[in-house]
Amino acid sequence: NAGVTQTPKFRILKIGQSMTLQCTQDMNHNYMYWYRQDPGMGLKLIYYSVGAGITDKGEVPNGYNVSRSTTEDFPLRLELAAPSQTSVYFCASSSTRQSYGYTFGSGTRLTVV
Amino acid sequence: QKEVEQDPGPLSVPEGAIVSLNCTYSNSAFQYFMWYRQYSRKGPELLMYTYSSGNKEDGRFTAQVDKSSKYISLFIRDSQPSDSATYLCASGSGAGGTSYGKLTFGQGTILTVHP
Numbered sequence: 001n002a003g004v005t006q007t008p009k010f011r012i013l014k015i016g017q018s019m020t021l022q023c024t025q026d027m028n029h030n031y032m033y034w035y036r037q038d039p040g041m042g043l044k045l046i047y048y049s050v051g052a053g054i055t056d057k058g059e060v061p062n063g064y065n066v067s068r069s070t071t072e073d074f075p076l077r078l079e080l081a082a083p084s085q086t087s088v089y090f091c092a093s094s095s096t097r098q099s100y101g102y103t104f105g106s107g108t109r110l111t112v113v
Numbered sequence: 114q115k116e117v118e119q120d121p122g123p124l125s126v127p128e129g130a131i132v133s134l135n136c137t138y139s140n141s142a143f144q145y146f147m148w149y150r151q152y153s154r155k156g157p158e159l160l161m162y163t164y165s166s167g168n169k170e171d172g173r174f175t176a177q178v179d180k181s182s183k184y185i186s187l188f189i190r191d192s193q194p195s196d197s198a199t200y201l202c203a204s205g206s207g208a209g210g211t212s213y214g215k216l217t218f219g220q221g222t223i224l225t226v227h228p
Binding site for chain 2: 004031033035040041042043045048050056058090092094101102103104105106107109
């Protein structure tokens with residue numbers, strides 16, 4: 001029972017490089033989310049998806065893009081990485097049948113230098 | 114004003130103490146209130162969930178919601194060193210309508226329980 005799987009766990013990027021953070025869930029959840037966590041700032045919503053082919057912006061979407069071609073996968077793309085994107089990124093999913101609670105992945109720790 | 118504000122801590126307590134963690138929220142549409150526990154370098158995990166006002170108890174943990182004052186609390190009785198973690202409060206309007214299950218999180222409180 002894998003839940004939500006994120007890869008990679010750690011990554012160092014140079015300014016201007018691009019990368020994709022992978023997220024896969026095996027619980028057949030319709031809703032998926034990307035958050036970033038900065039020290040003392042809690043979790044900020046970047047993008048979310050309510051099903052395959054449907055995505056929308058959250059609170060802090062600038063510098064990121066997402067796609068959702070399948071129920072299972074919700075990758076987050078960083079274009080032209082900047083030091084301000086240094087953070088820990090968490091993917092989460094939830095079922096439409098429950099109005100509570102996410103299942104989180106273990107996170108990707110990204111440093112942009 | 115942030116939609117969910119959490120006492121930032123950090124908190125350091127002796128083993129066996131009663132711990133009180135608190136949040137306030139401003140969005141009257143919030144109906145669901147959660148507490149997540151996050152161990153160092155791990156993802157948050159759901160600890161307690163409450164719908165609307167009231168109390169919910171699970172072992173040593175009690176969650177309280179007072180919608181009239183928009184106040185959320187988590188109490189930990191007989192705290193243990195294994196309770197040392199960051200605790201995040203979260204609120205949302207639910208999965209229906211246009212809220213799509215989105216949650217707004219507090220800043221987190223770092224709790225250390227020392228033997």
